[in-house]
Amino acid sequence: MDARQKAMFDYCIAFGDDSLTLGHRLSEWCSNGPFLEEDLALTNVALDFIGRARMFYAHAAEVEGEGRDEDDYAYLRDCREYRNFLLHELPNGDFAFTMARQLMVDVFDVGFFGQLAGSKDPDLAAIGAKALKESRYHLRRSEDWIRRLGDGTDESHRRVQDAFEQLWGYAAELFEMPAAEQHLADAGIAVDRAALKPGWTATMQNVLQEATLEVPAGGWSIGGGRDGMHTEHLGYLLAEMQFLQRAYPGLTW
Amino acid sequence: MKQQNLPLFEVFVRSKRGLDHRHVGSLHAEDPAQALEYARDVYLRRSEGVSIWVVRSSDITASQESDVEMFCDPMDDKPYRHATHFNLPKEVDNM
Numbered sequence: 001m002d003a004r005q006k007a008m009f010d011y012c013i014a015f016g017d018d019s020l021t022l023g024h025r026l027s028e029w030c031s032n033g034p035f036l037e038e039d040l041a042l043t044n045v046a047l048d049f050i051g052r053a054r055m056f057y058a059h060a061a062e063v064e065g066e067g068r069d070e071d072d073y074a075y076l077r078d079c080r081e082y083r084n085f086l087l088h089e090l091p092n093g094d095f096a097f098t099m100a101r102q103l104m105v106d107v108f109d110v111g112f113f114g115q116l117a118g119s120k121d122p123d124l125a126a127i128g129a130k131a132l133k134e135s136r137y138h139l140r141r142s143e144d145w146i147r148r149l150g151d152g153t154d155e156s157h158r159r160v161q162d163a164f165e166q167l168w169g170y171a172a173e174l175f176e177m178p179a180a181e182q183h184l185a186d187a188g189i190a191v192d193r194a195a196l197k198p199g200w201t202a203t204m205q206n207v208l209q210e211a212t213l214e215v216p217a218g219g220w221s222i223g224g225g226r227d228g229m230h231t232e233h234l235g236y237l238l239a240e241m242q243f244l245q246r247a248y249p250g251l252t253w
Numbered sequence: 254m255k256q257q258n259l260p261l262f263e264v265f266v267r268s269k270r271g272l273d274h275r276h277v278g279s280l281h282a283e284d285p286a287q288a289l290e291y292a293r294d295v296y297l298r299r300s301e302g303v304s305i306w307v308v309r310s311s312d313i314t315a316s317q318e319s320d321v322e323m324f325c326d327p328m329d330d331k332p333y334r335h336a337t338h339f340n341l342p343k344e345v346d347n348m
Contacts, residue, residue, distance in 0.1 A: 035259065037280050041294040141290060148283070 001064065007180040008121075009063045010083065011190055013073065014226055016056030017084035020074055021234070022105060023049030024241055025092055034095055041141065045102075048134040055127045062123075075245035079235050080228040087170040089225070089234045093163065096156065099145040100163035106139035107203045108174050108196065115191040124189065143207050150211025157212070164208070165216050172221035174200070261310040262288040264295075266302035274306050285309070 001009060026046035033039025057070040082089075087105065092098045113135055116128030149160040175197040177185065184190035208215050224230070244251060259281040265274035277296050282288035288307040297305060316324050332338045 035281060037282060037291040037295055041291060044294050044298060137293075144287065144290070 003180075004183075005063055007184050008189070009060050011181060011184060012056045012060035012063065012124075014083035016053045016060060016073065017082050018088045019049045019056060020053035021082070021084045021237060022088040023047070023053060024237060025088070025090075026098075026102075028092055029098070042098075045138055045141070048131075048138070052127065052131050052134075055130070059123045059127070071245070075242045079230050079238060082230065082234060082238070083226050083228060084230075084234075085170070085173050085225045086222060086231055087167065087173070087225075089231060089237060090167075090170070091233050093166075094159055096149050096159035097163040097166070099142055099149065100160055101167055102138065103142040103146050103207065104167060104171055104204070106135055106142045107200050107207075108171075109135040110139050111196040111199050112191055112193065115196070119190070120188040146207055146213070147211045150208070150213040160211070161213050164213065168216035168218050169220040169222050171200075173223035173225060176223060176226070178226060259283060262292075262307045263310050263313065264288075264292045265306040265308070266292075266296060267304040267306075268302045270303055274304065277301075279310060282307075 023046050026042055026049060029039065029042040030046070031039065033042055053074065054070050057073045060073065061069050087101060090101065110132065113128045113132040117125055117132055119125045119128060146160060149156040151157070175194050177192065177194050181190050182192075185192040205215050260283075261279055262282055262285070263279050264277050266277045267274045280288065280291050280295055282291050285307055289305060292305045292307055296302075328334050
């Protein structure tokens, strides 16, 4: 791979990892949802994210051209090789925490995939168009829930406010552009994520205000996911997700 | 929010343009807007339809078992009420 291909490969892997880790987190709600309808809805969203991971990984495999496939990337890489944002790997917490994180991700995704749909790389553009449609629906759900929880009971208000306080500093990473990614963006292939920040901030402020919630003061931020520096939680996630392929290599059914 | 307090909604789906909405089942939700979203997730993930209606189950007035005699009697004693009572002229092919 030349430098350009390497940048392209890393790009696909990173966004595939975002999709896979959050998809896995959401799938953990399966059979644990607050009630049956929400259980089904959450797992439908989980499936959308897993589907995205497959599309990004498949494209990465094409760029790499070494015969690896989606399963190799998902099951046979360890923590330090994962490049997802920390926000996506955090444990679900309570339902308010899950939906607060989901709102932050969905607002970002609608902006991001809307831009990616116009990428000069036809595969990325196709992924962008498909994911945008899904994310619009995800956002409708997460906005709806944040309003219900924020403007609900004292307990739901407190829980969702706490969740945003704990999550806010993880957003910074979403808008940091590494040099290689910036080159791809300059070439019209990648999305300039730094430019998405004002729109993201404005939408978040609107939704939180409608939900009678305070926008967290912030003042702290944490990152490193794109460099493979993760929270302790990712290891446990991968241990569960990868167990079968690690214990029985090549097993199929 | 307590799940036992969530109201029940009936879900109707139009499978194709030109066809009628058909009852497909029911679900629990806080309000009609949320019921519509859940209807999408519960009943409409494999291109089952092009349009959804939801209606509070409590807004449906239904006939009772005791009404059957009055509302649903086949009227077999009045054969002239059935189309099959009448002999059609040969010229009418499809009726």
